[in-house]
Structures are given as C-alpha cells and as structure tokens.
Amino acid sequence: MDNTVASGGCQCGAIRYRFTAPFNDVSLCHCRMCQKATGGLFGAFAGAPAQNFELTRGSLGIFRSSDTVERGFCAACGTPLTFRRPGGSYVSVTIGSLDHPEAVTPTEQTCTNGRLDYVGALADVPDLPPIEEVAPDLARRIRATNHQHPDHDTTDWVPRYV
Numbered sequence: 001m002d003n004t005v006a007s008g009g010c011q012c013g014a015i016r017y018r019f020t021a022p023f024n025d026v027s028l029c030h031c032r033m034c035q036k037a038t039g040g041l042f043g044a045f046a047g048a049p050a051q052n053f054e055l056t057r058g059s060l061g062i063f064r065s066s067d068t069v070e071r072g073f074c075a076a077c078g079t080p081l082t083f084r085r086p087g088g089s090y091v092s093v094t095i096g097s098l099d100h101p102e103a104v105t106p107t108e109q110t111c112t113n114g115r116l117d118y119v120g121a122l123a124d125v126p127d128l129p130p131i132e133e134v135a136p137d138l139a140r141r142i143r144a145t146n147h148q149h150p151d152h153d154t155t156d157w158v159p160r161y162v
Helices: 032-038 119-124 136-144
Strands: 006-009 016-019 025-029 043-049 053-057 061-066 069-073 080-084 090-094 108-110
Touching: 032 043, 032 061, 032 080, 043 080
Parallel strands: 025 108
Antiparallel strands: 006 016, 016 053, 025 043, 043 090, 061 069, 069 080, 080 090
C-alpha cells in the first residue's frame, strides 16, 4: 500500500521522491546562501524527519554549501531539491519541486536580515497577461516541445533534452 503524503521531483524526471508523513515545517530562508542555491529571492522548503523521506527514482548530486549543510540536486537538469545537515535525521525539499506546491503554505521565515527589500512588495508588482494571450504561437511551441517531467510519478523515465 502506498502511503505517500507528498511527492515531487526534478524538472527532467531523473529524480523522484516521496514523503510518508506530513511536513513538520514549511519555511522561507532569506540568507544569501539559500538565494544562490535556489537561484531565487529566497529558499522555500518543506521538511520532515528523514525516516519519512525516500528517493523513488535516481540519486542526488550533493553540494556542501558549508561544513554543516548539504544540498541535493539533479545532476541531469540542475534542479535544486534538498537541504540537509550531513548525517542529520531531518530533510527538507524545495517547495517548487513538490508535485503540488500549492498544498503547502509557509509558516515561518528565517534569516530575514538577508531579505531583499522589495520581497514584501511583490504582491503590488503589476501582473502581465498570460503568454497564451500575448504570444499564442510561442505558447503552442513551448507546449509542443516541453521537456519537463509531469507533476506525478511515472513508471519510467526517458530524458527528453539535448
């Protein structure tokens, strides 16, 4: 019986994971190391005890961003996936790598002294129209040549990139 509570993976599908227990915390980290590691304005993570986490496909590339932190990523497509203390009993995954990132809501923020000044005002930044409205031909070409793995488990993985 599959007791998956949450699942996710990298952009290309080479790595898939699952959690068998709910997340203990969902947090945003504003430190410069998380900004660089995720390529974003902050790191967004959901975590639980490592005993409830398993890779269901592939293996993580590991980068030790400090002596106390290792970050897992997909060596094939570069997607940042995990945050963990070496030898630790807890693992966090990037919220964006979850199959259903909308299902988790951050409950805390850390390292806010590194928060970029404009992050709090992002809700006020004007929305552009969807690409389907402004460039429908481009949107069709993107859909027709999409190499991204779907947001669910598949029985096999065939890389679709060059």
